[in-house]
Amino acid sequence: MRRALAMAGVAVALAVIPAGPASAHVGGGPEPSNYAAVITSVSRVVPGLDVSLSADGERLRVTNDGAGELLVPGYSDEPYLRIEADGVQRNTRSPATYLNVSLSGDTELPPEADPSAAPEWTSVSDTPTYEWHDHRTHWMGSQLPPAVQADPTAEHLIASWEVPLVYDGQPMLVAGTLTWYPPPSSLPSTVLGVGLIVVGLAVAGRARWQRPLVVLLGLAVVAEAGHLATSPVPAESPVYAVTAAALPTVVAALLTWASWRSVRGGPARWCTWRVSPAGWSCCRVCPT
Incomplete structure (x- = not known):
């Protein structure tokens, strides 16, 4: 389970990092220009x-x-x-x-x-x-x-x-x-991506954080898919450009889906998830 979540986190981070200032655009809308x-x-x-x-x-x-x-x-x-x-x-x-x-x-x-x-x-x-x-x-x-x-x-x-x-x-x-105007530095988006990887690896092994982490990964995938859908397609090699830009997001979506299935098929099948002041918790017999 931890490995699946970590892989999903890495994939989502790799999909989000190119969405920084230097990214290629592949949907509808005006093309970026310096x-x-x-x-x-x-x-x-x-x-x-x-x-x-x-x-x-x-x-x-x-x-x-x-x-x-x-x-x-x-x-x-x-x-x-x-x-x-x-x-x-x-x-x-x-x-x-x-x-x-x-x-x-x-x-x-x-x-x-x-x-x-x-x-x-x-x-x-x-x-x-x-x-x-x-x-x-x-x-x-x-x-x-x-x-x-x-x-x-x-x-x-x-x-x-x-x-x-x-x-x-x-x-x-x-x-x-x-x-x-020079393009903005890609350092902030790179730091953000690396931070996502580190956080994902740190919390993926904690049972109470597994579901929230998968939900966050899913939201990141949806946001990146929206970014791709609203970006212009380059005139040269459009099929290659769309495929290259969308592949990390597709992989991240598949890994996130697999992680969610793993979460649902694991402890969530035999216990109930509750929110407490300490965070998410799983109990077989929860107090009413």
């Missing part, structure tokens, strides 16, 4: 106009509920988007139409992409809101920025960026910054 982008200023205050940015700077979102017309220039200052209260139109001749499809911006441009050509507008939304990858607001390199490579443990200002807008013919500017 980059943080913020809007620091908008040069004009326009009623009904709202500009926001995703936390990592990868997506810019604009809503124009006002009475005027908002134009968003592309990377060569050509018309890219036209946002009005009744919807959004996109210029099919703008290279940004195709470059913004991917986060890396490495899309091959079709022949019709010509920033000097007259705009050809097509409707892309019936609402006054549009969101897109704007490559001016996030890090475009496939490698970490040089400053981060030199010292990944320090905070770095990667860039100060600007996105031009034109509202009713009047230019305006959205400005912001992109900053790298």
